[in-house]
Every structure is written in structure tokens, then in C-alpha cells.
Amino acid sequence: MTKDRHCPLVDLHTSSPNAMRLNRLTRMSRRDTLMTGMAGVGVLAVGNVVAAEPATGAEPELERFMKVSTRLTDRACLDPRIGKALYERILQSGPELKAQLSKLATLLESGNYENASAFAKAAEQADPAFKDVIHDIMTGWYRGVADGKVVVYRSALMFDVTKDAIYPKTYAAGGPFYWTTQPPEVDKPTGAPALSPSKFDVEPT
């Protein structure tokens, strides 16, 4: 079920760095937070959460986009609010995108791909045009950008991937001089690219 793949939604207001600091200052304990969460919305999870809107069957193409997205990110769940915003914005980037996304979903439904790489490889083999569509999806989730517009910034997955080491610009929360400490070591990855390479143009300043 797609529903199962949706994350418990983080309340972006109460989980902001400032709010987290405020929580510490007001000695709000994890237990307090849990109690609030349980009393408030009945969701059993650690941290501040709000109820996820149930996945709606009213937007089947969006649901299919979410399935493709979870496969291409190798993630168990993704935020459906961000997914909806990304999907709508990606559709703006060209008249062909709706049909292409639908075809990509059909490909996913037709096979059993063990991971993102396997699916992406198969997709580019099936139709070279899928490479750009997958780029759009990756750029959407990881950079938070679709159709050249920022859909989300702080919640882009690139910051989730690196959150043990570094803050998104303008959202530092470590206090003065946090930067003098040693960040985590990172081993050289062993994975291979799934798609053929694309030209990378650094944007002008």
C-alpha cells in the first residue's frame, strides 16, 4: 500500500531550529512532547508529529508519482505534502511531463526492481528520454527544486542526508563556534552511477 510509505509528517513549525532551541530552554522533555503528541493527535512516534492526511485515491497519478519517487530514492517513505507540490511543479516544466511520468510509473508497476539503480537503468534502457525525467525527480526531492523553482529548501533531502554534519545555509542551530569541532568521517562510496552522465553547468554568480 502506498499509504504505508508515507512518513509521519513532521510539524515544520515546531521542529524548526529556533523552536528546538526554545524547547530546550523551556525544558520540554521528550516525554512531554510524546504526551502532547499522543493527547493531541494520537500518533505514536518520537518527536513532534502531526497526523498525516490519508493518502487520497482522488489523485491516482500523484500516488503513482509517489511510488516512483520512493523507488528512485530508495526510501521507505516520503512526505506526501512535498510530493504533491513537486509533482505539480514538475508538470509545469513541459507538456510532455504528465505522460512521461505516467509511463515511468507503468514501467515500475510492470516489474520488480530491487533498488533505485536497477529501476533507473531499466528506465533509461527502455526510453532514453526517461533519463531527464528521473533527473527532474531527483532534483525535486534532493534539491527541492522543480521547473527551476524552489519548492522546498530546508526540507530538501540533500539536507536530510547531511544533517549529522552540516546545516542548511541560514538555518544553523549549533550556536557560536560549533564549526570548530570535528564532523563525521565519510568513506568513499562504492556504488556506480545508474544513468549515463549529463553535462553539469555551474550556474553563474
Place this chain on the structure above:
Amino acid sequence: MSSDQNLSADVVIVGSGVAGSSIANELARAGISVIVLEAGPRVDRQHFVDNFRNLENKPSYQGPFPSTPWAVHPPNQMTPNQYLHTSGPNAEAYQQVYLRMMGGTTWHWAGCAWRYLPSDFELKTRYGQGRDWALKYDDLEPFYYQAEVMMGVCGPDPKVEDLGSPRQQPYPMEALPISYAAQQFRKLITEKTPYRVVHEPQARNTRPYDGRPTCEGHNNCMPICPIGAMYNGGYSVYHAEAAGAKFVPNAVVYKIERDSANKKVTAVHYYDPDKGSHRVTGKYFVIAAHCIETAKLLLVSADEQSPDGIANSSGHVGRNMMDHTGVQVTFISGDKALWPGRGPLETNVIDNFRDGDWRGDRGAYLVHMVDDNQVDFATQLAISKGYVGKDLEDQIRYLASHTVRLFSHNEALPDPDNRLTLSKTHKDALGIPHPDVYYKLPEYTVRSCEHTRGLFKDLIGLMHGTDEQWTPGYFPQDHPSGSTIMGVDPKDSVVDGHCRTHDHENLFIASSSVFSTVGTGNITLTVAALALRVADTLKKELLHA
């Protein structure tokens, strides 16, 4: 159209950046009446922070600061450009950006607050190159300190780390502790090369200062410090207004009026956004409108009395354009994770090439290891390589923690042929011509850049670097200078050692446009020191008249 207001003050200042606002503050505190005319709008920080967060191209320093139709500034460093039209063999190397708005371009500077070296003021005497300034380092030293106190500059104890510019007073704040990445870089340079990495002096708080908080390391000094821990000209505007100075936003000065003898300036005229014209009279006038706009204003004010423009009997207004042309490379280190981008952007410098006997042959330079958050760059690079899913996430972590960027400031020389003129083809909404700049890199600078490339290659090797990406050619560092050059001889310079124009006794210029040479350190502290010296001169003349 004429104004229904009678605007007049002891001192009329054009431009509200670091130079104009700090002069206004000093004069207003001394009880002198001041009007500051700012071409752009009054702005606030949070608006720019929101703009930044919503900007797709995050490295675009101009991106969060759109210009107004009546005070256009360059939208980016692209050639051709919508506003600053460059030409010549190195047109791209002079594609400067700056801001026309209340507080000026320090809305997006990195806070690097270098003093020039004594030798920077005597390049001709010491090395036979360029020119000498019409002042010495010692003349400026007290004003450097005053500027450091005004901005709130942190820096190293000279007994521990001597940056080469003698100090009578310690820095107002202790040096900023450098990041883990910069510590590792310093260790490498110290152990493996004959060079050194020093703390960069910065107008950034290492403790609460002047009502502003301690730096929290948001890594966004450019384009916008989100908490005001870094100084910008806006803070001098606030102080000056509190002291009684009057600031007029959206006032685009287009004409400088003189008396019949052409010896004294009598008024400046400005357009409001609807092109209503206003006349502002005063006893003294200061043009503090940025290197490019200052020269443009002097040229655009040409009339029958001064067909070549104001203060231009030498013909040097708009000439001698200089910058710190840069060399830049980005690569992936093969050593341990650095995670650049934790803390402020620019904190450390290799300073061994700021001065030496070789300056008779090639320009000086300094090197920044940029402490810039590389997560977005890493993500774009990894996606372009074709990674998806878990492999993409692994690549993002690896590239973001191992990407290193080096860039340099290379010294230019004043060459009269490198020249700003008024565009014959482009005008803004008020009918004022855009600036054109012809630029050819001096060979002196080219040789300096070649030396830098050699150093960078050595450093890449030491860090077992791969995937080198050299920024093509030479790129502008947004430190334009020289367009109203300082000198002792009125025949080949525009202002004297006190930044007073040779031609008009009550007209001063406070800008990097007066620089006779450009050295290597970022220009802002020297601009501020020169401006505070102008304020000192004005105070003496007005209060003791």
C-alpha cells in the same frame, strides 16, 4: 520640474553605502547637518533572507536583491550584461556586481576587513610599478582603527600572527575560531609547504557588539547574513539617522551644479522614481556612490562649463579601472572529510604572496580556501553523474564533505586605457546612460594569475585532489577601483590625498574609485578608513571655519 522642498545641508552626500553612511554618522554626531541621497530603496534584512531561501541559484549573490527600474544594478556577472556593458580582450574579467540600495553593497560582502600593507601605498617607489598614493599607510592607520571599531572587526593578536599592517591598537574583537576544515587546511599548508594560513580579519562578531549578536555560522555571509552578526552599511545608516542625518531613498542624482567660476559645487540634482527633479544645496558635497556609479555621475554631469564631466580636467575620470581579478578551482580532495561550510564563508588566507621583491615583475595575490557549504553543489554534481537512490545519497555525503574551492585576489595596475564611459546605446528608465567598461588585464596581473595557477596545482596534488574544475579565464572579484584616481599631480589624477577633487574645493569622493593601486586585501575597510578621514577633514573645516 522643480521641487517644492528646499533641501539643503552643510554636507550633501551621494550614496548610503559604507562610505556615505559612515561619513554621515560622524558629521551628524558632531552637530553638522547632513543629507544623504540614495538612488535605491530602503530595505530590510528579513526580506532578503526570504528571497535567498526561495532562490534556485543559491550562489547568485545578486539574486536576492532585485534592482528598481530607477536604480538599476547589474543582475549578475554574465557578459553580455543587462546593465554594466563590458568590452575588450578581458571583458568578462570586469563584469562586476554591486547593489544600489540603502546600505550599499555590503549587504552581500563576506566581511573580510583587511588593512592594506604599507607597500601597497608605495608601489611605484618600492617596485617601480603602477603609482604611489598621495598618502602613506601611517596617515591612514588611525582611520583604519576607527573603521574597525565602527564595523566591529575581529582579528588575530599581532604578537601571535602579524598580518603585516602595523597596528597601534589591538583588534576590537578576538579572532574568529576557524572551522575544522580550515584547521585541516592550515595544518597541511604548515606541514607540507613553506607558506602559512592566517586568520582573516573580519567585520563579524565574535561576541555581542554594537547591538548585534555573535556569529552563529549560518554560512551565508554572501548573499545575506540572516542574523546581523556581520556588519553592513545599513547599520551605519541606522546610527547616522539616530544622530540626526537625513537619508532620502529613491533619489537618483543625475547632475552636479557648480558656480560660475567652476571652482565650487553649489548643488546636486536628483530624480525621484517619477522623474520629478529636485535640487539640493550645501556647503560641501561628497560623492560616495561606488566606484562605477561615482565615475558615471561625474561623466553624466558634463555641460558647457565642463564638457568632459565634473572634476575631470585631468581626463582621468573613468580611467584606471582596477579589480582583484581571480583564479578559481574546485576539486574533490582525496584526503579525510572536511565538510566545508560549517561556520562563516571566508575565514582563512594564505598571505605569503601579498608582498615581495617579485612585485617589480608580477602582481601580488592572496588565497582563500573558501569555507562554503557544498551540499547543493554536491547534489547537482552527483545527479549529473547519473546516481540515484542510496548511491546518490552516499555520493552527496562524500562530495559535500570532500569538495574544496580555492580562489585568489590578484593585483591589478592602474592603466588609463581601462576605461569607463557612458553607454551610447543603453539608458535606464530615467534616461541616464548605462556604464560601459573597456578592460584588458595588465600583463602584471596575468603573470600573477599564472603563478597562482601553479600554486593551486601544487595544493591539489598535496590534497590528492581529483575532478578539478577551473573557472574559465579570469573572473571579477567585485572590487572595482581607480575610476577617480588619487595623486599629487592634478594633471594625471582626480583627487588629492584627502580625497578632495583637484578641480572643486568643496567636492570630495569617498569610494574605492580613489585607489591608486588595489593591493590584495578586500577593499571595504580601506574605503571606510578613507571615508572616515574625509569626515575628519570636513569636521575640521566646518567646525573651525
